[in-house]
Amino acid sequence: QPQLQESGPGLVKPSETLSLTCTVSGGSISSSSYYWGWIRQPPGKGLEWIGSIYRSGSTYYNPSLKSRVTMSVDKPKNQFSLKVTSVTAADTAVYYCATIGGLDWGYINDYWGQGTLVIVSS
Amino acid sequence: DIQMTQSPSSLSASVGDRVTITCRASQSISIYLNWYQQKPGKAPKLLIHAASRLQSGIPSRFSGSGSGTDFTLTISSLQREDFATYYCQRSYSTPTFAFGQGTKLEIK
Helix, strand or coil: CCEEEEECCCEECCCCCEEEEEEEECCCCCCCCEEEEEEEECCCCCCEEEEEECCCCCEEECCCCHHHEEEEEECCCCEEEEEECCCCHHHCEEEEEEEEEEECCEEECCCECCCEEEEECC | CCCEEEECCEEEECCCCCEEEEEEECCCCCCCEEEEEECCCCCCEEEEECCCEECCCCCCCEEEEEECCEEEEEECCCCHHHCCEEEEEECCCCCCCEECCCEEEEEC
């Protein structure tokens, strides 16, 4: 089963770009079995889906974040990445990467990273 | 965009109680509905998918029901390890999602 690990700066200045990477082990990012996704959770609040990406690079983004979000896949490194531009304090959150498995009725987030806290502050 | 609303936002119960959490979609989502459990400082854990299908390894005291716009998660006999926050999640035929705001289940 895949194991995921988020990495990236824990502190980002307002108006700058947040960049995170998710490294996949125990499975291949080129697998046809999964999409790969990012989900975030502001401190003390609920979960928010950010986006999903397939091995081909095709993406789906949350409409509320679409103008600021870019996801990409790095097959040789078995990683996928997230960039969020023009960040504000509202982007402060724990960011999770997760697998997205397709079933006969919809998709699920079956494997998750441990999460990484990103604070937006000057 | 389809909105997901959970109720209640918080719930106090005792070990052995039967509890039910409700999730309502702003329009019909058939059975494209998942449930997750999250404990403090941990990633969410999938409990149920397609409204009523128990994920492998999840105890049978957890069950889900519903279709269309109204869904429920039921825990038949609460165990101490079940005290956590529960989220419903709308999935779809594409890998796009929306979460409910969560229900915090606390010990009475």
